[in-house]
Amino acid sequence: MSGGAGGEGRIAALLGSREEAVLDRWTALVAENVRGRLTERELRAELTELYGLLARVHDDADGTVRGELRAALAEMSRSRARQGFSPSETAVGVFAVKQAVLEAVEESGDTEAYREFARFSAFVDDLGLVTFETYAAEREQVIADQAEQLLELSTPVVKLWDGILGVPLVGTLDSARTQIVMESLLQMLVETGSEHAVIDITGVPAVDTEVAQHLLKTVMAARLMGTDCVISGIRPQIAQTIVGLGIEFGDIVTKATLADALAYALDRSGVSVVKAV
Amino acid sequence: MSREPAGGELPIASHDDVVRVRQLARSLAAAAGMSLVDQTKIVTAASELARNTLVYGGGGTARVERVERPSPRAGARAGVRIVFSDDGPGIPDVDQALAEGWTSGGGLGLGLPGARRLVDEFDLDTEPGRGTTVTVTKWCR
Numbered sequence: 001m002s003g004g005a006g007g008e009g010r011i012a013a014l015l016g017s018r019e020e021a022v023l024d025r026w027t028a029l030v031a032e033n034v035r036g037r038l039t040e041r042e043l044r045a046e047l048t049e050l051y052g053l054l055a056r057v058h059d060d061a062d063g064t065v066r067g068e069l070r071a072a073l074a075e076m077s078r079s080r081a082r083q084g085f086s087p088s089e090t091a092v093g094v095f096a097v098k099q100a101v102l103e104a105v106e107e108s109g110d111t112e113a114y115r116e117f118a119r120f121s122a123f124v125d126d127l128g129l130v131t132f133e134t135y136a137a138e139r140e141q142v143i144a145d146q147a148e149q150l151l152e153l154s155t156p157v158v159k160l161w162d163g164i165l166g167v168p169l170v171g172t173l174d175s176a177r178t179q180i181v182m183e184s185l186l187q188m189l190v191e192t193g194s195e196h197a198v199i200d201i202t203g204v205p206a207v208d209t210e211v212a213q214h215l216l217k218t219v220m221a222a223r224l225m226g227t228d229c230v231i232s233g234i235r236p237q238i239a240q241t242i243v244g245l246g247i248e249f250g251d252i253v254t255k256a257t258l259a260d261a262l263a264y265a266l267d268r269s270g271v272s273v274v275k276a277v
Numbered sequence: 278m279s280r281e282p283a284g285g286e287l288p289i290a291s292h293d294d295v296v297r298v299r300q301l302a303r304s305l306a307a308a309a310g311m312s313l314v315d316q317t318k319i320v321t322a323a324s325e326l327a328r329n330t331l332v333y334g335g336g337g338t339a340r341v342e343r344v345e346r347p348s349p350r351a352g353a354r355a356g357v358r359i360v361f362s363d364d365g366p367g368i369p370d371v372d373q374a375l376a377e378g379w380t381s382g383g384g385l386g387l388g389l390p391g392a393r394r395l396v397d398e399f400d401l402d403t404e405p406g407r408g409t410t411v412t413v414t415k416w417c418r
Contacts, residue, residue, distance in 0.1 A: 054397075174292055206321050241317045245387050
């Protein structure tokens with residue numbers, strides 16, 4: 001951005017002399033867009049900071065003001081992204097300054113300032129891109145955070161019966177997920193002193209060698225703690241694929257449905273279920 | 278006429294990409310009219326091979342497409358073809374890599390031979406230092 005925002009400084013001078021008016025107009029334009037979700041005072045404080053930096057960009061020799069400006073904008077778009085504003089609502093916060101400045105230029109009637117305005121406009125467009133990039137990056141972060149939360153939510157260990165735990169697995173079973181499942185299962189085993197655990201894979205769409213290996217490791221770890229594991233929810237297509245791949249579950253008990261597995265575990269713990277007569 | 282899912286080339290650079298390859302393979306297999314068992318087989322093979330591309334090939338691409346071939350009975354038979362390619366180190370000993378239970382990376386050693394059994398056509402093209410290309414095809418029965 002050679003030449004900066006000010007060029008020969010007409011716009012910079014204008015920004016200095018008409019601060020109140022331009023800032024008022026800018027705030028009003030942005031407020032129209034974010035109606036109700038930000039108070040006028042918050043908005044005014046934010047924009048005053050940006051305005052101060054924008055007015056100083058003109059005599060910014062070493063680029064510190066420009067750096068500050070970018071940082072301030074990045075901060076603003078990050079908080080907008082977190083608060084759920086749309087990308088255009090965020091970007092308009094920056095672009096609206098062009099409108100406000102143009103109106104001020106028109107009022108002043110300074111033809112020289114018009115010429116400078118083109119350069120100023122390009123500079124503001126550049127700043128707009130900064131807000132956009134930060135906004136997108138922040139939203140990605142929000143999504144990544146949610147995915148992580150989902151990961152923890154989706155691996156519950158439940159008590160099916162006295163001494164029998166259930167681990168319903170849904171979705172993709174990768175290394176990170178397996179680690180969480182294994183940890184929470186082993187922890188629950190200690191807390192409840194359960195001797196049986198049923199790992200249900202009805203909700204796992206595909207069992208490949210990696211998933212199988214993770215399952216085997218989980219079962220082995222539970223075994224070392226003295227717990228018998230049953231894997232249930234093996235659907236016909238999964239069974240055929242496992243055979244095709246050549247995976248062997250060895251002496252691990254597997255059942256077609258969770259009900260079968262529970263019946264098996266109850267039987268092994270000496271509980272018999274009878275119909276009331 | 279319902280909209281058919283389009284095939285395409287996907288990058289394989291992370292574990293999320295492996296999931297994406299799997300999803301595309303599943304939607305194409307379903308659109309081609311494969312039985313649930315065959316869908317699961319091609320999806321599982323895709324999962325194995327995509328992970329191989331990522332872990333051993335250092336990342337690459339997967340091209341998933343619907344293919345057709347003439348059938349003596351009724352018109353054409355549909356199928357799904359997936360081409361995995363990487364510019365990784367290649368496989369020095371192909372026979373060993375295809376052997377049951379042999380692994381260079383701490384897995385079960387069933388990925389490559391297992392994937393071969395799950396599909397109808399399997400082609401492995403590799404040379405040390407030149408990367409690896411695996412092409413698999415599964416036809417509707």
